[in-house]
Amino acid sequence: MPLSELVQYVVTGLLVGGVYALMSIGLALIFGVMRVVNFAQGDFMMLGMYVTYFLATGYGVDPLAGALLIVPPFFVLGVLVHRVLLARVTGGGDPQREMDAQLILTLGLSLIITNATTMILSPMPRGIQTAYATRAFVVGPILMNQARSYAFLMAVLLALLVYGFLTRTDLGKALRAAADEPEAAEYQGISVRAMHGLAFGIGIALVAAAGGLLATYHPIEPTVAVNFIVLMFVAVVLGGLGSIPGAFAGGLLIGLVQSLTLLVVPFQLQNVGVFVAFLLVLYLRPHGLLGQRLRAV
Amino acid sequence: MTVLRNGRRNLFQVGAAVLALMLAVLGPGSGAALAAEELRIALVAPLSGRWARQGQLKKMGAEMAIEEINAQGGIRALGGARIVLREADAGDTVEKAVSAAQRVLGREKISAGIGAWLSSFTLGVTEVAERLQVPWFTLSYADSITERGFKYTFQTSPVGGLQAAQALDLFLSLAKSHRTEVRKAAIVGDNTAASVFFFKPLREKLLRDKGIDLVADEIWTPPLADATPVVQKIRSTRPDVMFFSATALPDSIQVLQKMKEFGVRLPIMGNGVWLLMPETVRAVGRELIEGVMSSVGAHPLKGQDALVDRFKKRTGEPFMVQDALMAYVHVWVIKEAAELAKSTDPRAIREAVTRLDLTSGPAAAALVPGRIRYDERGRRVGATTIIVQWQDGEPFTVAPAEFATRKPLWQAAR
């Protein structure tokens, strides 16, 4: 195989992985701070796609801009969902049962969102036609799809912003304190509950933005999330649960593996490559690529 | 342990209410009314979940036929009995589809049924119909549906294996008329059951018999992460035609978009209604879809303009596709069988269907070859594949020629 073809595989994989990465950091943040496995994460992404779509078709907002515009409203939505639903089953009880309760709660939420969207917006798939979806940047022999390239850049940008927020700002540090040492954080006057709300809000906003970026080249339907939710979980676990850079790396890695695995296995088994890589990483590094040991029992 | 203060009472109240509701609904004899003479048709199709769109189209078609029949005075042989539709939501799992069939067939007397769209659903649902002896009509393509020796299953579309052969022949004659030789072919698509039925005969026999080389065979498990490898393979092997069947809209759209991005153009012969939906053109635009062909079991034919117009007016859909048309046909077939049987008894209707030979009327006019008969296996005699092609943003029947609404456009490979 010529080198240029190999490079094309790598580039394609990274571009695909970029959006996986952005989808996954929201989930990683929610898990890292709240220890909540949010089954409804994909459905918020779907809602993000729809809102971007309506902005694009109704008001002529370019979906790349739309993906950013929807961040504030989805943040508010996330905070509300946390306050109204999740916060009621968190705090004070047996952690295992709380986790189970949240699992079922988000599962129920997911059912409500998917089915209500189907009923209200009809199951018909829709798509935003963008010029850049079918154009490529040509770099020598390498083709880089423009929509995916823009989405990749935006994903990196948003991820850097979140990372900067978590490591450089006081609020971000408080968030991490609430995640790592909730009791100590309470003593320092940090409201863990408020921090959970903040984390959930940011997590939802990020995944909605990822949906907006995805909508530049991917059709939108109420059940669109099923194709991505498993990959999101895989990325988050690959990176080490709760680690933001880890989840980003995990997302990129999935894209790469999806692409490069085609060099060795039949196309049909592409995702088997992903899952096998996932299991291998876990066997070799039982806490993910960048994860830390969860606190001992 | 944190517990809501009055949670206990709430819980009991909710529990009691739920129990009462369930008893009321599931209690024996619900809805088993001895209504006046009417013929009930069951429609089992996905009305919620990821295939809900297809189920809705079926429902539109069936409702239109029923309205027409009832407006004409119902079933004459039964003293003007009206037809009513009983829908049951097959949801998105085989379990739910079979449950839906069990439910709708158990609740009251049903004379015949239609559905359940996805071939795996149909396989499960026809099993229920067979046990309860209710004739069942399906548009599903899977050969296996009528290979089980069932007596109550009627398959109206040409089966998958036949479609592949007919689609290949129709395409080759089209190529010949444009003086193009077809030497190399590509197979591109997913590995869902519907695609496999179409691809398997091509790959194993048909292409070889015609002396065509299979130069690319790119099959993925949906969802397709990225179409680059597929289109790269097409670009490097330069086939003369691409046989294409991707049952998920995002996957088919990705392939079309990527072909444009890579500057690849060639004749595309698809399979199934996937490529022919209004949302397909809305998602990718006219330019990308122009000239793409797909083989289906039914599509509006020459002389059906009035029907299509009525459908468009009723539903607001931009055009009519197989799912709606086939449901429309099935209702009419059931109506004609009931006329013949002079009964609403499902066994009598099944027996009438085996004797049925329709050569005129809305049902016969909607299908090639313009005649409806079923053989002893339940397959429609002479069922012929229809080739549909996108022209100016709308799919038209282009073959067989005597039924076509437009002349085929030739899309040269480059």
Place this chain on the structure above:
Amino acid sequence: MADRRTTSSLRRLVPVAVVVLVGFVLAGVLQERYHQRILTLVLVWATMGLAWNVISGYAGQISFGHQAFFGIGAYATVLLTVHAGLTPWVGMWVGVAVAVLAAVLIGVPTFRLAGIYFALATLAYPLILRIVMDFLGYQELAIPMVRDHPARHMQFADPRAYTVLCLAVFAGTLGLSDWLESSRLGYSLRALKENEQAAEATGVDTFRSKMLAYMLSAAPAALIGAVYAYAVLFVVTPDAVFGVLVIVQTLVVCLVGGAGSKWGPPIGAALMVPISETLDATLGDRFPGIQGVVYGAALVLIMLCAPEWLYWRIRGMVMARRGERTEPAVVSGPSPARVPSGAVSRGDAPAGALLEVRGVSKAFLGLHALEDVSFVVKRGEILGIIGPNGAGKTTLFNVLNGFLIPQRGEVRYKGERVSGLPPHAICRRGVGRTFQVVRTFPHLSVLENVMVGAFVRAPAPPAARAGALEALAFVGLRHRAGATAGGLTTLELRLMELARCLATGPDLVLLDEPLAGLSRDGVNVLVRLVRILREGGVTVVIIEHTMQAVVRLVDRLVVLDHGRRIAEGAPDEVIRDPAVIEAYLGKRWLRYAEDRRA
């Protein structure tokens, strides 16, 4: 958790029999086929829930991939029918065998992972299987309808036959769960769910227990998967049996009903399946999609009203109504001055070294926690280990009981090299330990906590119960046997942990700061117990900070500092050793000690 006497083991089967009987009567009474189908589905999902409950409820190893076994059962059975003409009555057992084998193949690598990592790793297996089934061309496998002797091929015209078939599998799984709840394995699973390390230290082979549970959980899942294909689906697709919706349904019935009890999944299934079907039958057919909204809302509501699951919620209410009978928490101190029969040295040569530590070194990330530590524990002595914080005392215990493997050096117990053995194996050789911060199994009763230890010597539950009661009596905690471990005082916790350790029948007990956090009376109680233990022939190694107590108690002392042994000998000598004074005790202590001598 209520304890039932062994004599009532038959009586406890009564509720199981009643539930099965109710199912049987319902199967006979329900006339409509659709109602039969709902009953069948309730039984299918209750069984699948019970199967999941074995590994995830009892053992706490949440599996998001249990549909792998469900699907293997279905596919194996149907493939054998389609390709080999084998009747499903035989094929389903082949399916079970394949599933159990798969459980071993999956379990061996995957049990290396803990908690949520395990849960999410299991997610991958059914997804892989699903893709592979598509790849192999098994997208749709219709079960061929047999017209002659259909019953021989698990095909029935009468839907009640399917219901009875599912009921049989359900009854078997319920019986299995019932047996598990009172068996040694069941105790081991519940213990390792609560605290895996404590379970290991108490002699539970956690890996083996998890493996067994996984296999026992795969078998019914495969069986009901096969029956599901024949009774419910009639056609097998990868999506229908390996799909995410299978595990979602399983999670719903278990988590709504309540995991960790055999009644949870049946309650969840009996509630949620009819709700779902009712919604489909009423709203769903008229306003497609609304049933999903309402079902989702029902899940949300149930979780908001009863986040700790219905079964436990209802149980809690019943218990509250009955009024929990708790005895006053008076600690009487050790009543009989007799060492529990398990914990008596098993008649080998008395004199000499029981435990030898030879040149043990252990470093974490280059930091030496232990460096070339050697000493000997003599049979029948009380040896104290002291040292400042971070001296490596607890690390040393972790090496001694097998939590850590030393990089250099070895530990020999009764002449046998034990370093490198897993903790449960060392425990079974007669080394018991307690922890600096007490590690209990908080949701188990005091008696059950101790029984986990007693199983080391007495595999049968009645004998273990007797042994545990004896150990509880020894530490003076018998009156608290029925209390939940989560609600004990610090002293009671220490005593319970000691009882649990003694119930394993140790010759050597390692006590990690057993006096920490105790009142003066509490200290006296424990010190007295340790003395009685030694008189009974048990050797004791004790880490302690409370100096006065140690000096009064021990025969010899080993002093650690920065991972090194800096002194060893009789207390009087050691506390006057200049190195020790400098490292740890300080001059004031010396003055105190000399005053005391004077």
